Amino acid sequence: MAATxxxxxxxxxxxxxxxAAVFVxxxxxxxxxxxxSFNAQPYFTFTEGxxxxxxxxxxxxxxxxxxxxxxxxxxxANSLIIGGSATALATGLGTLAALGLASxxxxxxxFVTGLxxxxxxxxxxxxxxxxxxxxxxxxLTQTHVGLILAHAAMGTPFVVITVTATLSGFNPNLTRAxxxxxxxxxxxxxxxxxxxxxxxxxxxALFAFATSFDEVVVVLFMAGVEQRTIxxxxxxxxxxxxxxxxxxxxxxxxxxxxxxxxxxxWLRQRSGRRTA
Amino acid sequence: xxxxxxxxxxxxxxxxALLVLPLLTFVVVTFIAPLATMLFRSVHDPVVADxxxxxxxxxxxxxxxxxxxxxxxxxxxxxxxxxxxxRTLGQIAxxxxxxxxxxxxxxxxxxxxxxxxxGGPWKGAMIGMDTAWAKPxxxxxxxxxxxxxxxxxxxxxIDLQRLPxxxxxxxxxxxxxxxxxxxxxxxxxxxxxxxxxxxGYPVAHLIAHAPANRQNLLLMLVxxxxxxxxxxxxxxxxxxxxxxxxxxxxLVFFGLFDDxxxxxxxxxxxxxxxxxxHILLPFMxxxxxxxxxxxxxLHMSAAASLGAGRFQxxxxxxxxxxxxxxxxxxxxxxxxxIGFYITPALVGGxxxxxIANMVAYHxxxxxxxxxxxxxxxILLAGVLMLYWVYDRxxxxxxxxxx
Numbered sequence: 221m222a223a224t225x226x227x228x229x230x231x232x233x234x235x236x237x238x239x240a241a242v243f244v245x246x247x248x249x250x251x252x253x254x255x256x257s258f259n260a261q262p263y264f265t266f267t268e269g270x271x272x273x274x275x276x277x278x279x280x281x282x283x284x285x286x287x288x289x290x291x292x293x294x295x296x297a298n299s300l301i302i303g304g305s306a307t308a309l310a311t312g313l314g315t316l317a318a319l320g321l322a323s324x325x326x327x328x329x330x331f332v333t334g335l336x337x338x339x340x341x342x343x344x345x346x347x348x349x350x351x352x353x354x355x356x357x358x359x360l361t362q363t364h365v366g367l368i369l370a371h372a373a374m375g376t377p378f379v380v381i382t383v384t385a386t387l388s389g390f391n392p393n394l395t396r397a398x399x400x401x402x403x404x405x406x407x408x409x410x411x412x413x414x415x416x417x418x419x420x421x422x423x424x425a426l427f428a429f430a431t432s433f434d435e436v437v438v439v440l441f442m443a444g445v446e447q448r449t450i451x452x453x454x455x456x457x458x459x460x461x462x463x464x465x466x467x468x469x470x471x472x473x474x475x476x477x478x479x480x481x482x483x484x485x486w487l488r489q490r491s492g493r494r495t496a
Numbered sequence: 497x498x499x500x501x502x503x504x505x506x507x508x509x510x511x512x513a514l515l516v517l518p519l520l521t522f523v524v525v526t527f528i529a530p531l532a533t534m535l536f537r538s539v540h541d542p543v544v545a546d547x548x549x550x551x552x553x554x555x556x557x558x559x560x561x562x563x564x565x566x567x568x569x570x571x572x573x574x575x576x577x578x579x580x581x582x583r584t585l586g587q588i589a590x591x592x593x594x595x596x597x598x599x600x601x602x603x604x605x606x607x608x609x610x611x612x613x614x615g616g617p618w619k620g621a622m623i624g625m626d627t628a629w630a631k632p633x634x635x636x637x638x639x640x641x642x643x644x645x646x647x648x649x650x651x652x653x654i655d656l657q658r659l660p661x662x663x664x665x666x667x668x669x670x671x672x673x674x675x676x677x678x679x680x681x682x683x684x685x686x687x688x689x690x691x692x693x694x695x696g697y698p699v700a701h702l703i704a705h706a707p708a709n710r711q712n713l714l715l716m717l718v719x720x721x722x723x724x725x726x727x728x729x730x731x732x733x734x735x736x737x738x739x740x741x742x743x744x745x746x747l748v749f750f751g752l753f754d755d756x757x758x759x760x761x762x763x764x765x766x767x768x769x770x771x772x773x774h775i776l777l778p779f780m781x782x783x784x785x786x787x788x789x790x791x792x793x794l795h796m797s798a799a800a801s802l803g804a805g806r807f808q809x810x811x812x813x814x815x816x817x818x819x820x821x822x823x824x825x826x827x828x829x830x831x832x833x834i835g836f837y838i839t840p841a842l843v844g845g846x847x848x849x850x851i852a853n854m855v856a857y858h859x860x861x862x863x864x865x866x867x868x869x870x871x872x873x874i875l876l877a878g879v880l881m882l883y884w885v886y887d888r889x890x891x892x893x894x895x896x897x898x
Contacts, residue, residue: 228806231806235698235702236702238698239698239699239702242695242696242698242699242777243699243717245695245774245777246717246718246720246721246774246777246778247717247720247721248736249729249732249733249736249774250720250721250724250728250729250732252732252735252736252742253728253731253732253735256735263740264735264738264740264741264742265740265741265742265745266742266745309522313518313519313522314519316515316516316518316519317515317516317518317519317520319515320511320512320513320514320515320516320517321512321516323508323511323512323515324508325508325509325511325512326509326512326513326516327509327512327513332516332520334887335520335523335524335528336516336519336520336523338523338527338528339523339527341831341879341880341883342531342876342879343834343835343837343852343875343876343879344835344837345835345837345852345855345856345872345875346531346534346835346855346872346873346875346876346879347527347530347531348859349534349855349859349868349869349872350530350531350532350533350534350872351526351527351530352859353530353533353534353537353865353869354529354530354533354534355530357533369526370526372522372526373522373523373526373527374527376519376522376523380519405511430723433725434725434726434727436727436838437837437838437856440856440860441859441860451725451727454727454728454731455727455838455842458727458730458731458734458842459842462731462734466731467731467735470725470727470728470731470732473724473725473727473728474724474725474728477720477723477724477725477728478720478723480723481716481719481720481722481723485712485716485719
């Protein structure tokens with residue numbers, strides 16, 4: 221690089237300041253919620269005491285409140301049951317399908333991939349409306365089973381995408397070598413393919429779980445009182461009377477998101493290649 | 497095994513198909529079938545046809561201009577009373593009312609009196625109850641609502657209606673809401689896409705050309721909001737932007753506005769715009785970043801050594817190479833923006849609602865499911881068309897998942 225002129229330095233400064241401002245825009249809204257959730261007062265803004273870092277201005281009262289509130293603990297249980305079952309279903313089916321799609325012999329691959337990805341590209345409001353019409357006919361609205369099936373369908377594209385991506389970096393000579401040494405297809409899968417795709421499968425599963433854990437529109441249309449999940453409770457809280465207890469839940473969800481993100485990043489590093 | 501030996505090419509094909517089959521079946525049953533149900537619902541509505549079969553059969557022979565004959569009134573009177581007994585009158589009345597406003601009360605009031613009436617003649621009696629029964633438009637509305645297969649939800653969704661003479665014409669002025677709303681949705685999506693590009697391009701550039709060890713850290717800063725719950729992000733914007741919120745407090749504190757002059761930043765279009773841009777920005781940064789990362793720094797140095805100024809080098813060397821990322825990111829953000837529901841519903845107030853909110857309104861509040869389905873199908877068709885373009889340009893299976 222040539223010696224920088226003053227004009228270049230100004231330009232560089234403006235560029236960095238702009239980028240910094242965008243990062244603030246991206247992170248500030250999320251970060252502001254965290255300290256506010258420890259507010260001792262029922263306000264949504266920093267009290268004078270908080271700005272002075274007066275320990276009395278901070279408290280865990282909102283955390284205690286949500287721990288004691290049946291609505292939130294029940295919501296967590298529902299979220300875990302629905303999210304967990306949907307993820308198991310999506311991961312199993314999605315991994316099998318990805319193995320098939322990765323085979324060069326797969327017939328009509330483009331069309332089939334399109335169908336399998338469709339839950340991801342359909343606007344959620346459209347999926348939710350269609351599911352409501354169809355599932356209510358089968359008597360599956362206001363049941364856990366209905367929500368599990370719906371969320372599993374919405375989670376499968378993530379598993380298919382991540383596992384296919386892991387497999388696309390897969391060296392087919394490995395299976396040929398295993399076959400030439402007398403391994404059957406099942407043994408090849410278990411001992412050669414599976415260890416290599418595990419990071420992809422786990423990332424896909426985490427994506428599927430995160431999707432279910434954050435999904436509110438289908439729940440809004442299909443769930444009864446018995447199936448209320450955490451996002452459904454948040455929706456009600458934001459819509460009706462927004463209470464600082466919501467900020468405590470939001471903070472916990474942020475912690476959860478960051479741990480998911482770190483896990484996926486770690487898995488990706490392990491698989492040794494970027495999958496997306 | 498013998499079969500496999502007979503035709504060596506078939507076994508892997510069959511194996512691949514068998515592996516895909518369970519998921520394919522699952523997705524078809526749990527997802528494609530619901531969409532098909534919605535498509536069917538948008539053109540099929542049997543409620544009125546099932547409840548008033550005799551009336552509709554007689555109306556089929558009506559000339560459409562004169563007042564119908566006694567037999568039609570008699571059939572309708574019988575069928576309305578029966579519908580009330582079977583508790584379907586409300587559904588029928590609201591469907592006919594959607595075709596011609598004001599008929600709901602005419603139908604329910606008349607039915608109440610018909611129930612107590614002692615046999616015919618019905619024509620004079622009904623016209624005596626309400627003059628609406630002497631108007632051909634009333635009978636047109638019943639006939640139109642009685643179509644088992646109908647295009648009226650689609651016409652409705654683009655602010656058109658079937659006129660009494662059978663032709664298609666615009667809705668009355670005060671009922672033309674969907675085309676303007678669709679326009680607003682497209683405009684907001686376009687605006688949000690533009691803003692995301694403006695904010696995302698420099699950031700993606702910064703990350704892509706940072707030293708490797710800092711790249712991951714900067715990327716994390718984009719991925720944290722990407723992974724954070726949509727509801728959490730929307731909630732945080734409410735907290736920040738509301739009248740007694742952090743942003744307004746700061747503006748007042750720094751003396752930019754006085755306490756009475758607090759800005760209305762949320763529950764309106766501004767709220768929708770800001771929150772949507774925030775939520776969609778990572779979808780722009782990630783594809784841009786992955787394209788920019790592959791552009792060698794040498795290109796810019798080469799351009800400079802050939803005498804290009806910074807701007808010229810950027811415009812002629814760098815920018816064209818990032819176009820695939822610009823296209824992928826913009827298309828993705830635009831597609832996602834068109835279908836946004838949660839954020840406008842929570843922070844949009846009444847002026848910041850988009851087309852998806854109308855689908856939800858008709859699903860949950862007005863219970864006009866046919867119209868909700870038609871709007872949903874239109875939204876889905878638009879999105880699928882854009883995805884087709886996206887697939888051509890980028891490949892759906894390479895969609896960035898961060």
